[in-house]
Amino acid sequence: xxxxxxxxxxxxxxxxxxxxxxxxxxxxxxxxxxxxxxxxxxxxxxxxxxxxxxxxxxxxxxxxxxxxxxxxxxxxxxxxxxxxxxxxxxxxxxxxxxxxxxxxxxxxxxxxx
Amino acid sequence: xxxxxxxxxxxxxxxxxxxxxxxxxxxxxxxxxxxxxxxxxxxxxxxxxxxxxxxxxxxxxxxxxxxxxxxxxxxxxxxxxxxxxxxxxxxxxxxxxxxxxxxxxxxxxxxx
Numbered sequence: 001x002x003x004x005x006x007x008x009x010x011x012x013x014x015x016x017x018x019x020x021x022x023x024x025x026x027x028x029x030x031x032x033x034x035x036x037x038x039x040x041x042x043x044x045x046x047x048x049x050x051x052x053x054x055x056x057x058x059x060x061x062x063x064x065x066x067x068x069x070x071x072x073x074x075x076x077x078x079x080x081x082x083x084x085x086x087x088x089x090x091x092x093x094x095x096x097x098x099x100x101x102x103x104x105x106x107x108x109x110x111x112x113x
Numbered sequence: 114x115x116x117x118x119x120x121x122x123x124x125x126x127x128x129x130x131x132x133x134x135x136x137x138x139x140x141x142x143x144x145x146x147x148x149x150x151x152x153x154x155x156x157x158x159x160x161x162x163x164x165x166x167x168x169x170x171x172x173x174x175x176x177x178x179x180x181x182x183x184x185x186x187x188x189x190x191x192x193x194x195x196x197x198x199x200x201x202x203x204x205x206x207x208x209x210x211x212x213x214x215x216x217x218x219x220x221x222x223x224x225x
Contacts, residue, residue: 102211
């Protein structure tokens with residue numbers, strides 16, 4: 001079974017802090033994604049990566065950056081956390097062929113005070 | 114641009130059938146998907162359908178695809194309280210980068 005893990009289930013940070021959210025997948029998937037999920041807005045794509053050291057902006061990249069130094073790990077960085085970044089963050093991965101389904105981690109609920 | 118739309122809420126009684134509807138815009142989508150999200154958890158793939166099919170059945174789940182109207186539906190037979198969750202429709206965006214476009218999700222509430 002594909003496993004996608006995220007470093008924390010719950011995180012509380014203060015405004016202005018630098019925040020790292022880590023995601024690891026164990027199935028050698030090429031593609032990895034970061035979404036945020038907010039009530040009434042569904043999933044919004046922040047960044048994605050289709051290869052090591054490659055990254056592409058999604059729909060809402062402002063205030064975020066990412067890093068993919070190894071194939072299995074995709075990190076989301078909030079350079080200076082703000083209260084409007086309080087949200088559920090979901091990481092996903094997919095193989096670059098076939099059915100193309102994305103496999104999701106359990107999510108990190110981030111609260112910025 | 115590409116968009117996937119679905120109603121936000123559905124309430125049914127235990128034992129009834131649930132039908133969750135979705136419309137999409139990208140006619141070149143190769144696959145369409147249904148995901149389930151239980152409270153506090155990530156999304157889990159329920160089922161998918163290839164775009165050249167019009168129906169797929171998997172136990173209590175039936176997926177219907179109308180390509181002409183770009184309409185996708187998920188029917189859950191004999192709905193149980195454990196089916197209470199948010200259901201997301203998604204379409205493939207094309208290409209090997211694996212992007213999916215998700216709807217906002219339909220929250221299914223099952224009353225005993």
